[in-house]
Amino acid sequence: MICGVDEAGKGSVLGPLVVAAVAVPSENALDGLRVRDSKAVSPKERERLYPLIRKRCRVATIRLDAQDIDAIRTEMTLNAAMARTHARAIDKLSPSCAYVDACDVNSFRYAEMVKGNLVRECEIISEHHADVKFPVVSAASIIAKVTRDRVIATLAKKYGDIGSGYPADPVTIRFLETWIGEHGSPPPIARRSWKTISAMLAKRTQRSLMDF
Structure with missing residues (x-):
């Protein structure tokens, strides 16, 4: 089982930050879906892909609201908080290997940060722009983006x-x-x-x- 992890809303000043993890037996499970980084996909296409990804893959999401983020930042840096939240999402799916979009300028350091927060052993591959390089991370990016967009729509009401x-x-x-x-x-x-x-x-x- 391999896993991809990404987030939406990290730099937002309003609304939640959503971390999503998507696990598949192999990347072949995503064949035919043409998943890409959520920023390169239209809102309509993201909504179309969202249920298809959830049907084919195991999915876990974690939502941190504004108050959660403010409280966390009194204890640690945002990068440390991201590493902890990425690890929580990975632990929910128990993969043997996880690809994560590095939230630190040093991708190797970020991998160690995530590993240090894991409950279960898992190989961590941390790279910048992982949501572009790895389809399983692209899928996680779409899940995170759609989940957050739906929350923003609810808040707007x-x-x-x-x-x-x-x-x-x-x-x-x-x-x-x-x-x-x-x-x-x-x-x-x-x-x-x-x-x-x-x-x-x-x-x-x-x-x-x-x-x-």
């Missing part, structure tokens, strides 16, 4: 248009600025430990002092 949740998204920034302006603090779905949020709060405080 409650909070209004929040965009993609990423700092580079003008819709997300506009939502955050409006919310903080009206409520004086970030929404519950925001990662308070992110520089984007601290900068907005500092800007608001500065304006208040100037008004005073």
Whole structure:
């Protein structure tokens, strides 16, 4: 059994981070699906592939909400948290070998970080752009992306248009600025430990002092 692991939402300022692991007897199990890195696949195609991957493969997902991430970051770096979460996803499937998308500039160091968090023994192959190089990681990328996108859609029904949740998204920034302006603090779905949020709060405080 081999496994691929990837995540969606790591750099997002709003919403969850989702880690997905996909396990198959061999990469031949994905033949015919034409899986690719989720960023290279349209939303419609990702939704089409999602149930097909789940039907052919064993799948495990872990969701970390904004409050979870903020709490974790008081204890460890984000890379350390990613290694721990990747290991948790791998342990759920008990493969003999797992391919992971390296979350550290040093891919070998990241492999050791993941290994150090495993409960069950497993060979870890850590590479940058693994979601492009290995179909099983591409499949995990699609599962993670679709899972997160569905959560974002649910949050949008409650909070209004929040965009993609990423700092580079003008819709997300506009939502955050409006919310903080009206409520004086970030929404519950925001990662308070992110520089984007601290900068907005500092800007608001500065304006208040100037008004005073």
